[in-house]
Amino acid sequence: MSGMALRSPAPAAFEAAAGRTADGALAGLRWAAARDLRLALRSRAELGVQLLFYVIVVALFPLSMTPERNLLATMGPGVLWVAALLASLLSLPRLFATDHADGTLEQIALSPYPLEALVAGKVLAHWLTTGLPVALLAPLLALQYYLDAGSVAVLVAGLLLGTPILSLLGAVGAALTLGLRGGGGSLLALLILPLYVPVLIFGAGAVDAARAGLGATANLSLLGAGLALALVGTPFAAAAAVRIALD
Amino acid sequence: MALNWYRFSSPATFYPLAGRLVPLFGWGAAVLAAVGLWLGFVVAPTDFQQGEVYRIIFIHVPSAWMSMFLYVVMAFWGALLLGFNTRLSGMMAQAIAPTGALMTFIALWSGALWGRPTWGTYWAWDARMTSELILLFLYFGIIALRQAIGDPRRADRACAVLALVGVVNIPIIYFSVKWWNTLHQGASVKLTGSSMETTMLAGMLVMSFAFWFYAIAVVLARVRTIVLERERGAAWVAELPEARSA
Amino acid sequence: MLEVHDLAGRRGHADLFAGVDFRVPAGGAVVVTGPNGTGKTTLLRMLAGLSAPAAGEIRLKGHKVAPFAPELRAAVAYAGHLPALKDELTAEENLSSLVRLAGGTAGPDAMRSALDRVALGRRRSLPARVLSAGQRRRIGLARLALLERPVWILDEPVTALDAAGIGLLATLVHDHLDRGGAAVLATHQALGLEPSRVQSLVLGG
Numbered sequence: 258m259s260g261m262a263l264r265s266p267a268p269a270a271f272e273a274a275a276g277r278t279a280d281g282a283l284a285g286l287r288w289a290a291a292r293d294l295r296l297a298l299r300s301r302a303e304l305g306v307q308l309l310f311y312v313i314v315v316a317l318f319p320l321s322m323t324p325e326r327n328l329l330a331t332m333g334p335g336v337l338w339v340a341a342l343l344a345s346l347l348s349l350p351r352l353f354a355t356d357h358a359d360g361t362l363e364q365i366a367l368s369p370y371p372l373e374a375l376v377a378g379k380v381l382a383h384w385l386t387t388g389l390p391v392a393l394l395a396p397l398l399a400l401q402y403y404l405d406a407g408s409v410a411v412l413v414a415g416l417l418l419g420t421p422i423l424s425l426l427g428a429v430g431a432a433l434t435l436g437l438r439g440g441g442g443s444l445l446a447l448l449i450l451p452l453y454v455p456v457l458i459f460g461a462g463a464v465d466a467a468r469a470g471l472g473a474t475a476n477l478s479l480l481g482a483g484l485a486l487a488l489v490g491t492p493f494a495a496a497a498a499v500r501i502a503l504d
Numbered sequence: 505m506a507l508n509w510y511r512f513s514s515p516a517t518f519y520p521l522a523g524r525l526v527p528l529f530g531w532g533a534a535v536l537a538a539v540g541l542w543l544g545f546v547v548a549p550t551d552f553q554q555g556e557v558y559r560i561i562f563i564h565v566p567s568a569w570m571s572m573f574l575y576v577v578m579a580f581w582g583a584l585l586l587g588f589n590t591r592l593s594g595m596m597a598q599a600i601a602p603t604g605a606l607m608t609f610i611a612l613w614s615g616a617l618w619g620r621p622t623w624g625t626y627w628a629w630d631a632r633m634t635s636e637l638i639l640l641f642l643y644f645g646i647i648a649l650r651q652a653i654g655d656p657r658r659a660d661r662a663c664a665v666l667a668l669v670g671v672v673n674i675p676i677i678y679f680s681v682k683w684w685n686t687l688h689q690g691a692s693v694k695l696t697g698s699s700m701e702t703t704m705l706a707g708m709l710v711m712s713f714a715f716w717f718y719a720i721a722v723v724l725a726r727v728r729t730i731v732l733e734r735e736r737g738a739a740w741v742a743e744l745p746e747a748r749s750a
Numbered sequence: 751m752l753e754v755h756d757l758a759g760r761r762g763h764a765d766l767f768a769g770v771d772f773r774v775p776a777g778g779a780v781v782v783t784g785p786n787g788t789g790k791t792t793l794l795r796m797l798a799g800l801s802a803p804a805a806g807e808i809r810l811k812g813h814k815v816a817p818f819a820p821e822l823r824a825a826v827a828y829a830g831h832l833p834a835l836k837d838e839l840t841a842e843e844n845l846s847s848l849v850r851l852a853g854g855t856a857g858p859d860a861m862r863s864a865l866d867r868v869a870l871g872r873r874r875s876l877p878a879r880v881l882s883a884g885q886r887r888r889i890g891l892a893r894l895a896l897l898e899r900p901v902w903i904l905d906e907p908v909t910a911l912d913a914a915g916i917g918l919l920a921t922l923v924h925d926h927l928d929r930g931g932a933a934v935l936a937t938h939q940a941l942g943l944e945p946s947r948v949q950s951l952v953l954g955g
Contacts, residue, residue, distance in 0.1 A: 281853075288850055299838035360832025363800060369824050369853040429669055433662050437652040444652055448666060451641040452673050455680035462684055479683075483676070494669050497586070500818055501661045504801040655762050737763070 285370025289378025290385075297386045308390055311344040315398045326403050333402025334412055334464035335457075341391050341416060342453050345423040346446055348387045352379060352431040353499065362435075366503055372496040380421075380428045380492070388420030404464070411467040411477070415460040418480040425491040426452050432498035455483060513590040515731045516740045522724040529721035536714035543707035560618045561704075566712040568611035568632070570719060571639060572674070574604035578646075579671035582664030592727075594660025595734070597667065598650065599726035603719050605643035611636050631685040635678045642670045656734055751776045751932040752797065752901055757806035759792040766792055767953050768805070776900070779923065779933040779948050781941070788954030790936040791831070791905055797934055798828035798903045810901070827852070827899035829907060833886045837879035841870055841889055844878050848893050856896045864892040868918060883910035888918075895922055902926060902933040908941065916941065 297304060318336045319329055356362040365375050392413055399409045430449035437444065463476035544562035551558040578600040585593035615633050616626040627633070646663050653659040735741050751774055758768040766789030774780050782790050795801045797808060799815065799822040807814050815822045835844045842861060849856055856864070865874045868888035870881075878886060887910050894902060902923070908916050920942050923933055927947055935941070 288847075292847055296836060296838055358832075359836065360830055360834040361836070363798075363828065363830055363832070364834045364848060364851055366800065366818065367798060367823050367826065367828055368851045369820070370851075372818075426669075429665070433649060433666055434652070444648055447641065447648055448645040451638045451645065451677070452669065454638055455673070455676050458680040458684040479680075486672075490672065491669075494665055498662065498665050501658055501665065504658060504661075504817070737765070 282371050282374035285368065285374035286378040286381070288370065289365070289375040290381045291378075293379050293382030294385060297382065304386055304390070307344055307348050307387060308394060310347060311340050311391055311394065312398065314340040314343060316401065319401065329402045330404060330408075330468075333399060333404050334408070334461045336402065337395055337398060337412060338416075338419075338457050338461045341388075341395075341420060341460075342423060342450070342457060344391055345387055345420065345427055346449065348383065349427040349431045349449070350434075350442060350445055352383055352428060353435050353502075354431070357435050357502070362499065363503060366499060372499060373492040376428060376432075376495045376499065377492045380424050380495070383428070384421050384424040388416070388424055392416035392420055405468075408464050408468055411473040412464050414477055415463045415473070415480060418477060418484055419456045419460040422456050422480070422484050422487045423453060425487040425495075428495040429491055429498055432495045432502060435499070435502035456480070459483070513592050515592055515595070515735055516738070518592055519728055519731050519744075522728050526721050526725045526728070529717045529724065533714050533717035533721055536710055536717055540707055540711035540714050543703060543710055548703040548707050549701055554622055557618065557621045560614050562707050562711045564611060564614040564618055565708050566715040567607045567614065568636060569712055570715045571604060571608040571611050571636065573716075574600050574607060574719060575639065575642070575667070575674065576671055578604060579664075579667040582667040585660055585664045586668075591660075591734075592731075594656070594664065595727050595730045596723070597663060598656075598660065598730055599723045600719075601643060601646050601650070601663075602726070603722050605640065605647065607715070607719070608636060608640040608643055612640060629685065631678070631682040634681045634685070635674075638677050638681070639674065642674075646670070751778075751811060752934070753809040753812075754797070755807050755809070757793070757796065757808065758804040759789045759796065760804045761789070761792060765804075770806070770951070770953075772949065772951055774901075774932040774934060774949075776930045776932055777927050777947065779927060779935060779943060780951055781943070781948055782934065782936040782951045782953060783938065784953030790953055793953065794828075794903050794905045794934060794936050795830075798826050798830075799823060800828070824853075825899060826901045826903055827894055827897045828903045828905075829890050829894065830905050831909075833890055835878045835886055835889060837877060840875050840877055841865065841881060841885075842874040845889055845892055845896075849896050852893075852897050852899075854897055860896060861892075864896050865889075867895065868892045869914070884912055884915055887911050888915060891915075891919060891922055894926075900931050902931065902935075904933065904935045904937075906936055906938075908937055908939045 315337060318332065322328065353362060356365060366372055368375060395413055395416055396409045399412060404412065427445075427449055430445050430452075433448065434445045459476045459480045463473040463480070466476055467473040540562060544559055548559070550556055578597045581593040581597040581600070584590055585597065612633065615636070619628055619630075619633075620626050646666055649666060650659045650663050653662055732741060753773045755771055756768075757770040759766040759770075766787075770793065772780055782793060784790055792801070796803050796817075799817045799819060802817045809815065810819075810822055810825055813821065834848060836847070839847065842865060845865065846858075846861055849861070862871065862874065865871050868891050870885060870888055870892070873881065873885065878889070881889075887907075890907075894904075907919055911919060916939070923935070923941070923943060926933060
């Protein structure tokens with residue numbers, strides 16, 4: 258056996274460790290976000306595939322009809338938003354599933370940090386790797402739909418406000434369907450897509466309103482309010498769902 | 505008078521109580537439906553705009569009300585389960601979901617049948633119908649989630665979380681669809697509105713109570729079977745007369 | 751340190767065990783044995799606070815604790831069947847990540863000496879993907895040593911470990927008990943722990 262002794266803490270150290278419980282919600286959030294981002298960067302190819310899915314879905318719609326300029330400009334916001342919904346949905350099953358499969362999720366749930374904060378950190382990483390790229394890519398894809406600069410600005414603003422809601426709500430669904438037969442895709446879609454409806458309506462509606470000269474402020478404000486509500490509520494629901502899935 | 509509610513949260517006490525309540529509410533529903541249909545089809549006058557067609561509201565409106573009400577009740581039982589860990593609450597929520605989905609389906613179906621003669625189409629992207637369709641998806645989601653989770657305890661709690669997330673979302677969904685509908689000038693048709701005949705309103709209310717009583721009777725009957733299924737190992741189940749005669 | 755009263759466990763419709771009582775004092779260990787499917791893992795998951803008992807209660811330092819209670823999460827180090835490692839990360843990154851997750855404050859030097867101790871010092875920069883099952887287990891041992899948790903809950907800790915690894919595990923558990931820690935282990939294999947400090951619990955017997 259190795260003679261190198263591990264520094265053994267004195268018995269009193271146990272008490273110190275027990276006293277240092279989870280005051281650090283922020284530390285937990287940072288841990289989860291940093292770890293998931295690091296893991297995502299180690300498998301960049303998967304991120305690329307998700308974005309390509311978004312690009313391809315958006316490019317398919319004009320092929321299914323006469324690519325007439327006005328028609329495409331009318332449909333564009335909706336198509337871009339539906340594709341964003343699908344791209345978010347596609348990446349959601351893995352949000353908790355890999356951690357569940359390798360045992361990390363148990364350690365996450367047993368961490369002294371609040372589980373809500375750890376879940377929020379994972380959602381933040383999910384949004385940074387799926388929602389944000391989708392929003393940043395949208396102006397490029399909007400060219401295919403002949404959207405004018407003003408509409409594109411509103412579209413991107415809407416996506417920046419709306420895609421975090423998709424990640425937050427999606428986390429609840431992903432946690433609820435953890436480890437279930439067929440839980441990966443279709444069940445998650447059934448649970449989550451109906452809840453995505455308001456985001457789709459306000460997001461695509463913002464661009465429509467801007468194009469109609471009505472101003473997008475109301476729609477964007479509602480998206481912002483929805484984001485605030487989702488930020489407050491969904492981490493608790495997702496954390497509860499994770500605990501239920503582990504039980 | 506202090507009622508011990510916890511006593512009834514035990515499946516063993518609740519099972520016989522529910523057994524006595526089922527026929528009560530069942531017959532209540534039948535009588536109310538008879539009165540309601542008589543009011544709706546005999547007493548209530550013909551609508552001067554829509555003719556006889558409007559009479560489907562005596563089915564359509566109560567089922568639509570019940571569809572939303574039952575979702576809220578289901579979420580309420582879910583909250584009780586998560587808050588107090590009362591087993592029976594989960595069984596109640598489980599028993600409500602299929603009836604809620606049925607009510608939603610009836611509302612959509614009768615709405616389509618009503619829409620055809622009045623709007624000239626079975627389906628319109630009317631705010632209420634669209635919300636009702638999304639509500640149906642929410643019910644299907646709850647039922648599918650329960651089916652996918654084998655373990656009833658986990659299923660109860662997972663469905664409770666989903667129902668609570670859903671119940672917060674329903675008003676938002678309704679509002680968003682209405683907003684979208686007004687922006688896009690949907691073909692929303694209103695009944696003659698506030699000038700509705702008192703007999704029409706009375707018929708609708710009586711029918712709503714009939715649907716409500718029906719839902720209670722069916723849910724209680726379903727809870728009884730769920731209790732038996734889940735507690736089949738328990739001693740009190742083995743001592744039931746229906747279990748001994750079998 | 752940890753007490754269990756009249757504990758019952760069930761999985762789905764199957765009753766696994768009932769009326770389980772025991773007490774793990776500071777400096778003592780309980781070794782849980784029993785045939786497959788008798789609920790060893792279920793029991794250990796309850797002790798760790800991952801799942802709720804069907805009946806009975808668990809007390810930590812005299813206080814009843816519910817699943818996921820903060821006191822329990824601060825006191826328990828749980829090592830389940832799954833090693834909680836990420837293939838993409840190196841041994842050192844995995845260890846550091848797990849220790850940070852548990853609120854540990856060990857610095858890079860402590861991490862390295864812990865990896866040295868489990869004989870992974872020279873492999874610390876390799877991704878976990880290329881490590882053997884036994885080497886992956888050893889990362890878990892290094893984690894335990896760094897966590898400073900009074901209660902260890904170890905589910906089949908000897909799986910995939912070689913003789914040296916098992917000896918290392920026994921040393922770690924002894925050190926832990928010497929410091930006034932407590933441990934519950936589920937295992938089929940004798941670990942060579944001092945009999946005077948170990949109680950045995952047989953499930954399904």
